[in-house]
Amino acid sequence: MYCEEISDLPIIPSHLIKDLKTIESYKDLFLKKTDKYSGIYSSYESNKDLSDYVQQFFDHQVLVRYQVIKKSLPVHVDKANVSNKLNYIIDSGGDVKTRWWSSVEKPREIISEYKQLINRWYRLDIHTPHDISVPTNPRISITVREKI
Numbered sequence: 001m002y003c004e005e006i007s008d009l010p011i012i013p014s015h016l017i018k019d020l021k022t023i024e025s026y027k028d029l030f031l032k033k034t035d036k037y038s039g040i041y042s043s044y045e046s047n048k049d050l051s052d053y054v055q056q057f058f059d060h061q062v063l064v065r066y067q068v069i070k071k072s073l074p075v076h077v078d079k080a081n082v083s084n085k086l087n088y089i090i091d092s093g094g095d096v097k098t099r100w101w102s103s104v105e106k107p108r109e110i111i112s113e114y115k116q117l118i119n120r121w122y123r124l125d126i127h128t129p130h131d132i133s134v135p136t137n138p139r140i141s142i143t144v145r146e147k148i
Contacts, residue, residue: 003114061147078126093139
């Protein structure tokens with residue numbers, strides 16, 4: 001499983017989701033602001049009402065973040081201690097696909113690809129090399145992962 005739609009989580013009420021300008025006013029928690037991801041990827045703290053809403057659906061503590069991807073995200077493996085995370089897509093960024101590759105160093109073979117639709121939840125494998133194909137506008141999602 002590289003990407004799987006999760007149907008047992010509800011649509012997030014729109015009044016809990018902030019617009020891009022507000023999201024970008026929150027603290028960017030992504031630690032690699034000066035490297036190859038600068039201007040491409042950001043992970044922002046979420047508003048408390050959103051975090052509280054999402055937390056009620058889990059029997060363990062979770063981290064809730066806004067994720068903004070502005071350009072193609074190169075092939076990478078997430079550094080998180082967990083092997084998957086949940087994404088709730090707010091804006092798909094256009095005709096964008098998440099693609100899983102056979103390798104980070106020499107990504108020649110796509111082993112899976114998936115187009116994620118708005119207002120839906122997805123479980124993603126984040127320890128297999130993956131990328132995000134060309135967004136035409138910012139791709140905005142809510143990410144949820146177990147707090148360790």
